[in-house]
Amino acid sequence: MNLLITGGAGYIGSHMVKFARSRGHTVTVLDNLSTGFRDALPTGVLLEGSLLVPEDIRATLASSRFDGVIHFAGSIQVGESMRLPLKYYTENTIGTINLLAGCVEAEVKHVVFSSSAAVYGQPMVDVIDESCPTAPINPYGRTKLIGEQMLADCAVAHGLTSASLRYFNAAGADPAGELGERHDPETHLIPLLLQAASGRRKSFTINGDNFPTPDGTCVRDYVHVWDLCAAHLLAMDYLMAGGATTAFNLGSGAGFSVAEVLAAAKRITGIDFPVEWGPRREGDPARLVASRSKAERVLGWRCEYSQIETIIEHAWAWERKQTGLG
Ligand SMILES: NC(=O)c1ccc[n+]([C@@H]2O[C@H](COP(=O)([O-])OP(=O)(O)OC[C@H]3O[C@@H](n4cnc5c(N)ncnc54)[C@H](O)[C@@H]3O)[C@@H](O)[C@H]2O)c1
Numbered sequence: 185m186n187l188l189i190t191g192g193a194g195y196i197g198s199h200m201v202k203f204a205r206s207r208g209h210t211v212t213v214l215d216n217l218s219t220g221f222r223d224a225l226p227t228g229v230l231l232e233g234s235l236l237v238p239e240d241i242r243a244t245l246a247s248s249r250f251d252g253v254i255h256f257a258g259s260i261q262v263g264e265s266m267r268l269p270l271k272y273y274t275e276n277t278i279g280t281i282n283l284l285a286g287c288v289e290a291e292v293k294h295v296v297f298s299s300s301a302a303v304y305g306q307p308m309v310d311v312i313d314e315s316c317p318t319a320p321i322n323p324y325g326r327t328k329l330i331g332e333q334m335l336a337d338c339a340v341a342h343g344l345t346s347a348s349l350r351y352f353n354a355a356g357a358d359p360a361g362e363l364g365e366r367h368d369p370e371t372h373l374i375p376l377l378l379q380a381a382s383g384r385r386k387s388f389t390i391n392g393d394n395f396p397t398p399d400g401t402c403v404r405d406y407v408h409v410w411d412l413c414a415a416h417l418l419a420m421d422y423l424m425a426g427g428a429t430t431a432f433n434l435g436s437g438a439g440f441s442v443a444e445v446l447a448a449a450k451r452i453t454g455i456d457f458p459v460e461w462g463p464r465r466e467g468d469p470a471r472l473v474a475s476r477s478k479a480e481r482v483l484g485w486r487c488e489y490s491q492i493e494t495i496i497e498h499a500w501a502w503e504r505k506q507t508g509l510g
Contacts, residue, residue: 186210188250188292190235191257193220196258196298196354196367196409200223200254202363214244215257217316224363225422235279241286241312252294252420255280255286258327261371262284262302263465265324277328284334288342294423295335296416299348299431303329306469307410314350314431321467332431335375339429347427352405352435352474354412356495357502364502365409373442373498377449378503380457388457390442392464395471401442403471405435408489408498418483434484435474436490445492452496 187204192213204211205226216234231247233240235257259265259275264448273411280297287295303318320326323365328350330441335346355374357364365375380388393400417432440448450456475483489495504510 185251185424186248187420188212188214188244188253190214191220191254191298192255193217193222193224194228195367196254196412197256198224198338198363199228199358199452200256200413200416202358203410203416204445207417210451211416212244212248213241213252215281219367221366224366226334228427235282236274238282238286241282242289245286245290245292250292251424252296253283253292254296254420255283256298256417258298260324260367262322262324262467263371265327266466269323272323273329276324277330278480280331284338284344285490288338288352291307294343294420295344295346296366296423297331297335297346297348299332299350300325301350301352301435301472302434302473303332303350304472307472310334310471311437311473311475312433314433314478336429337480345427345429347423347429348431349415349419350431350433351412352407352433352472353407354409354410355499356410356489357498359410359489359498361498361501361505364499364506366385373404373445374449374499375503376447378453378496378500380459381449381453381455381500382503382507382509384460384507387460388446389460389462391462392468393461395464397441399457402468403439403441404472405437405439405473406490406492406495407434407436407446407487408495410489411487414488415479415483415485418485427482430459432479434479434485435476437474438474439471439473439494445496451498452493453470467473
């Protein structure tokens, strides 16, 4: 396949570029490097430009005949979206409008979209499937739901079909150790833990100990970034084979509490780093665990790397490399 990957210099996008090329696909990346890294990409794939500049999109789409677009680019921090909602509606919603307008004009037929478990808000069920009501509780989640809705409308009006992939907690790193997670500021649990282990942070803070979960800390579903990449190619295959526009949860199907992930991180690193207790973060649901059965049934997706130990081991190898420990 000949793929355009927006946001391909970021954490998940850069893994996607490597994964797709390793399977023999051709990729072009459109990225403005606002949070991404040039050195996460092989030479010759990056077209530097912004989704907020329609001419950048037009020029990129005119540069080749793409079979489809994998759309990662956007702003990703829930807390920041509460403080700066218009940044999120600009970056994520207007950015996606510009991209879809470009796709319609260039007659690109398929889009795989980075959606999020944030579209579900605070679901009342133990395991979330795609029939759960969508009710996002922050601007970030609302921009993802608007993206899904715009894509559904474009399928009807323009025959542009799409798969919205609702990731739960993306985690882990390239199994070969060449790529990993580099967010600044980092807000994700596993890199925060491992930065405390490596000494890059003084300590790790657990946000809230009074959630209605067995040990009082939040429960989340961690899915390995390499398994996510596999799902994107399967989703593109599904669309190219005539599959209809729809959404898929991407999670491991297993929930781990913050306290459980902390214990696993200490076990795997062999380092007893300092831990502090802090207040809950506003709007943190107690439990978010995916049903992955639709992605398994329709796409034939299987998780190969999403055991919590494997995720932490790969992320730890990356952290050691970043800090010169290993
Ligand atoms: N990381 C997770 O756990 C997670 C969970 C659910 C959904 N997602 C979604 O997955 C996608 C990728 O997340 P990530 O963790 O890799 O984020 P990231 O910040 O590492 O990557 C985003 C990339 O998009 C680029 N970008 C941002 N705005 C742009 C613009 N206007 N034009 C061109 N490029 C632009 C950035 O430079 C960066 O390379 C995002 O859409 C995010 O909302 C991530």
